[in-house]
Amino acid sequence: MRKVLLTGLLALILSGGAMAYSVGAYANDDPGRGLYLPSDITLAQAQLAIEAGLKVAKERGLLMDIAIVDAGGNLKAFVRMNGAFLASVDIAIKKAKTARGLNMPTSDLHRAAVPGGELYGIEATNGGMVIFGGGELIKNLEGTIIGAIGVSGDSVANDTLVAQAGAKAVLKSFMAALKTPKP
Amino acid sequence: MRKVLLTGLLALILSGGAMAYSVGAYANDDPGRGLYLPSDITLAQAQLAIEAGLKVAKERGLLMDIAIVDAGGNLKAFVRMNGAFLASVDIAIKKAKTARGLNMPTSDLHRAAVPGGELYGIEATNGGMVIFGGGELIKNLEGTIIGAIGVSGDSVANDTLVAQAGAKAVLKSFMAALKTPKP
Amino acid sequence: MRKVLLTGLLALILSGGAMAYSVGAYANDDPGRGLYLPSDITLAQAQLAIEAGLKVAKERGLLMDIAIVDAGGNLKAFVRMNGAFLASVDIAIKKAKTARGLNMPTSDLHRAAVPGGELYGIEATNGGMVIFGGGELIKNLEGTIIGAIGVSGDSVANDTLVAQAGAKAVLKSFMAALKTPKP
Amino acid sequence: MRKVLLTGLLALILSGGAMAYSVGAYANDDPGRGLYLPSDITLAQAQLAIEAGLKVAKERGLLMDIAIVDAGGNLKAFVRMNGAFLASVDIAIKKAKTARGLNMPTSDLHRAAVPGGELYGIEATNGGMVIFGGGELIKNLEGTIIGAIGVSGDSVANDTLVAQAGAKAVLKSFMAALKTPKP
Incomplete structure (x- = not known):
């Protein structure tokens, strides 16, 4: 995505801004291009986080609800x-929104x-916030928040464990992409 | 209902799945067949739970609101x-939904x-949950949750007492049905 | 309750309104006395309306949700x-509340x-009103609105039919009580 | 699931109801057993519907939101x-809930x-219903409604197309399971 963006911007600058807008070449690869922010969490990444969360849940016999929101706090998966x-x-869902809404687990x-406490009563805002563990931020390698994961279904400790597994899986995928030799 | 289901499934299996779809015979007995899941709480069972709850309430001079939800958490009676x-x-209503929503009294x-506490603030979710007694699960003989009862109107101890009487009445009806000799 | 009301009104009329208010004798029979308005719909009347509605629904093979609200527009059954x-x-529930809220079917x-139309958009008020048939007023013999019934589940014509059957059943019970010879 | 249920019920009936309650054998396969009704949509089926919907969407360059609810109208995926x-x-999400809530596309x-029209204004109920295409019922081979799919993101025609693809995929999986020879 980053490379695509760079290429586009470079072309725009080099051409003095006069170039016709042409992304036809990318249309097949990403029909949503231009409709969401570069580096926002993708559905593939959201599903990766969910798969990682489900794996931990299944290993431990936990029954979980898992939600992913994007950088805008909107439900992704x-x-x-x-x-x-x-x-x-x-x-x-509210755990994921709360984590992103306040940029903290x-x-x-x-x-x-x-x-x-300083924020006593904050749970009554935003149509209901969740003030116990199970919501974790999802970040990229630069540390930018690209979304959040919320997990509910068991003890707070287990909810948190599964949420962290999901967030970590996305981070790992960024690292893996870095190490992959480019042709 | 259980018998109807069994008959249908058995026929399907015995016939190797090739049998024509035919439930006309049951149509008059249960016009709602196919529109709700087998073993979900029936209106008759919901009314049984309410009657049992009202009986205890009247004996003790309590004034109660009694709600029954089905296995999906939707109001039944x-x-x-x-x-x-x-x-x-x-x-x-919220007590019944809360009990079913979290599978616990x-x-x-x-x-x-x-x-x-671990879940401090949970009452701000789901459009409002109730975090004191008076909501009880309704189960069948296999232990499957088929609904929940919520009672409100008096002390928590009395609300709980009435709710438990309602849930117990449904369980007893399952046991009574088992003992009844079949023709 | 019905007898109490009639007796009370008769006594009030015969005494020219000067009689001392004395219902202590009934306190044990009605622990809710003083907590709701005289002549408000009772649970027995609400259940009568529901039974009448269910009877019509079953005869015609209709699958219905039936709600009763009291004179205050609060859910009764x-x-x-x-x-x-x-x-x-x-x-x-909203049909019953809408009927009572605007005092019309x-x-x-x-x-x-x-x-x-004059009330275009009214359905967006009150957390959602229902602007099609199936909500009917429940009145007593004096024509006073004591509650409302809302029915939903089939065509508007059938919803209305069932709702009217419920409202009529309560009215009939008032007439039957009048005709009953008193000892 | 169907097989598990049958085995349990058959055993119960054949034993005259006297058998000890024992489902330990299934515990590892389905830790959620008893917490949801038999034949309700499973997560695997919900994901199958989503995959089928995504496939159609990708082939046609459509950008879609896809929601699955269970038989109780609760979000599943x-x-x-x-x-x-x-x-x-x-x-x-509202399309899926609306379809299940009224048992129709x-x-x-x-x-x-x-x-x-007869139901003019119905969209103001249930906290908002959706009254245009894109919500479809999900049924099993017996015709029982086990959930619903809601799709939004493009024209109503395309939303409907994707939703139907999702619902059909689940039905096909039931048919495939019937044809599979059992060991």
């Missing part, structure tokens, strides 16, 4: 395992939101 | 006794949702 | 037949709410 | 393609909900 909590549909909110 | 709290319409949530 | 629409939980709203 | 409409997150609602 979601799965509910067979038998996982119905209420966790909303909780998983939801576990960081836990202490601040108790009575007397 | 509801009654509000004369003079019972108006606010308990919503509370009873709402009393189990109570401790986890206090300040400092 | 509800049933969803096996296989009846899930979306009709909300629609049936919801079918009366239908014409007024089309584009160019 | 969701994906948003890169560049697909943000607003379609809500529309796709959302395209069937279109005519009934125009001004003067």
Whole structure:
């Protein structure tokens, strides 16, 4: 994606901005080009995070709802395992939105939101925020937040574990891409 | 319902899947067949739970709102006794939805949702959850969750008592059906 | 309750309104006394309306959601037949609330709410109103509105038919009570 | 799932109801057993529907949001393609819920909900329903509704095409399973 963008911009600059807008060459590869921000989480990455989360859940016999939001906080992908909590549909999505909405894991909110804490009552905003663990940020290699993952269905410790596995899987995929020799 | 299902599936298997689709024989008995999942709570069972709850409430002079949801968390039946709290319409329904949404009695949530508890703030999700007693699961003999009952109108102890009476009545009806000799 | 009301009114009339208010004797029979308005729909009447509606529905093979609200527009009773629409939980309740909210059958709203009609757009208020038939008022013999019934699950004509059957059943019970010879 | 259910019920019946409750053998295969109703859509089936929908979308260069709900109308799985409409997150989910809520494709609602139509205004209920095409029911071989798919992102014709492809894929998988010789 980055290379595509660079090529496009270079061409635009070199041509003095007069070049006709032409992305036909890319149309087949990415019909959504221009409709979302460069480096925003892709569906492939979201599915990678979900697969990694499901793998940990299955290994441990956990039943999970897993939600991914993009950098804009909008739902990108979601799965509910067979038998996982119905209420966790909303909780998983809200965990991901809360993490991205405040740029921190939801576990960081836990202490601040108790009575007397600095953010006491924050859960009543934004149509309901989640102030316990299970929401984690998804970042790229530059540390830019490209989305978030929210997991709900078991103990907070297990929700967090699965969420971190998902976020880590995306980060690893960036590292793997770096190491791959280019032809 | 169970018998109907079995007959259909058995016929399908015994015939090697080649049998013509024919449920005309059941149409008169259950016009809703195919529109709800086998073993989901029936209206008759929901009314049984409500009757059992009302009986306990009347014996003790309690004024109750009683709600039943199905396995999908959708409202199946509801009654509000004369003079019972108006606010308990919503509370009873939410108790039933909360119990089914998290597959546990709402009393189990109570401790986890206090300040400092693992799930503190969970009540702000799902458009409002109820984190005190009075919501109980309704199960069949196999232990499958087929719905939930939510009761609100008096002390939490009394709400719970009435809710448990309702859930128990459905379970008893399953046991009674097992013992009934078949012609 | 019905007898209490009649007796009370008769006594009030015969005494020229000067009689002392004294219903202590009934307190044990109706623990909810004082918590709801005299002549508001009772649970027994709500269930009567529902039974009458279910009877018509079963005779015609219809799958219905039936909701009853009291004179305050608050949910009093509800049933969803096996296989009846899930979306009709909300629609049936909203039909009853809409009928009571505007003191007219919801079918009366239908014409007024089309584009160019006087009430165009009214369905967007009150968290959603229903502007097609199936909501009917429940009145007593004096013509006082004591509640409303909302029915959803089939064609508007059938929804209306079932709702009217429910409302009529309550009215008939008032007439039957009048004719009953008192000991 | 079907086989598991049959075995359990058959054993129960053959043993005269006296058999000890024992499902340990299935525990590893399905840790969610008992927490969802038999024959409800599984995550594998939901993902199959999404894959089939994505395939059609990619072939035609469409950018889609695709949502799957279970038989209870609760979100089971969701994906948003890169560049697909943000607003379609809500529309796709609501299309699936609307289809299941009224047991019909959302395209069937279109005519009934125009001004003067029987259900004009129905979109204001249930927190917002979608009254144009793109929501389709998912059924099993017995014709039982096990869920629904909602697709949003392009023309109604294309949304419907993709939704139907998803629903058909699940039905085909049931047929394929029937034909597979059992060991």
